[in-house]
Amino acid sequence: MENDAEKKSSSTEKSNGSYASEQGNPLYDMFVTQLTRLHTVRAKEAIARGFGQANLVRSIGETWFVDPRYGKGSYWFYLMDGDTIVVSMDITYERAVEAAIETVPYLGFGLYEHAMPEYCSPECAGSNCKLIGHDWDGGTYTSSFEPGKRLSSASITIAPEAMHRYADALRCDKEKLRRTIGRLTTSDGVPGLPSALRGLDITYPAASVADAYYHAKVIECFALLASGIPERDTTADAAHISDKDCVECICSYIDGNLSSDLSTKTLCNIAHVSEGKMISAFRNVQGDTPQRYIRARRLEHGRRLLLDGSREIGGIAKSAGYRNQGAFTDAFKRAYGTTPRAYRKRLRIE
Known part of the structure; x- marks a missing residue:
């Protein structure tokens, strides 16, 4: 006989159809693959094993719980119309966790709080705005989380083809709406959007109205995004800003x-x-490739560290990102025409 928690979990699954009915949907499969590899377990199994919390199981969608061997917390998502997923998560890993998955192209935006922004964007991690937007072309994506850090977010993910439908519903330009999502991370935010997204976290609507509620919530969030689209926005300027934002994000991460x-x-x-x-x-922005920029930054960092005569060259090599002293010496000689040791000796003489 099922206990109350198991009944609630079972009824939730029935209200959203069987898991098998969702399989084959690219967005759904991507989420399930990631959750499985991040050591989370579906509510029914988690409750049967004694660590799922029935009060956190929603009336619609799927609720997953972190395996207690790796951490604690819950993750919920709901697939709507085959092209839109709404998410609410609040998890903390007690062990380092990493998972690499092949992703499909998607767009997404959300409210990322606690330690979550530092895993998504260097800019957002250092600002008061925790709104983050993604325009992802697909490919391999690696999630890597440190132990003891709380990760919380409320977000919306859509397939690229869904953008046309939302833009039509709001009578706005599809490409402008898409660019607004991409710029969200480095913008000053969108008034009202954090509160609207937080509703995905704190509201647990009854099963009879849940689908209507989440559809309305998604439209509300897109409407708030659309309201932030500037009146003047040329494609050329948008492309330049997008490139600049992308490079600033990458350079900030490299330098740190x-x-x-x-x-x-x-x-x-x-x-x-x-x-x-x-x-x-x-x-377009730096006039060079990312790897050449990295080599130049690492060599300059190593050269500055050589000014400190108390530091071992092997330690400097590792600090500058080289696998060993020999690799650092070879790169340094190619760039400066001398070895690190000879360079330091010349500095002492001078």
């Missing part, structure tokens, strides 16, 4: 993480853009 993995793949994940978009934007 010179000793970390700065592969092209990693940078694409940080900025939520495709490799082609990132390289094109870098060339």
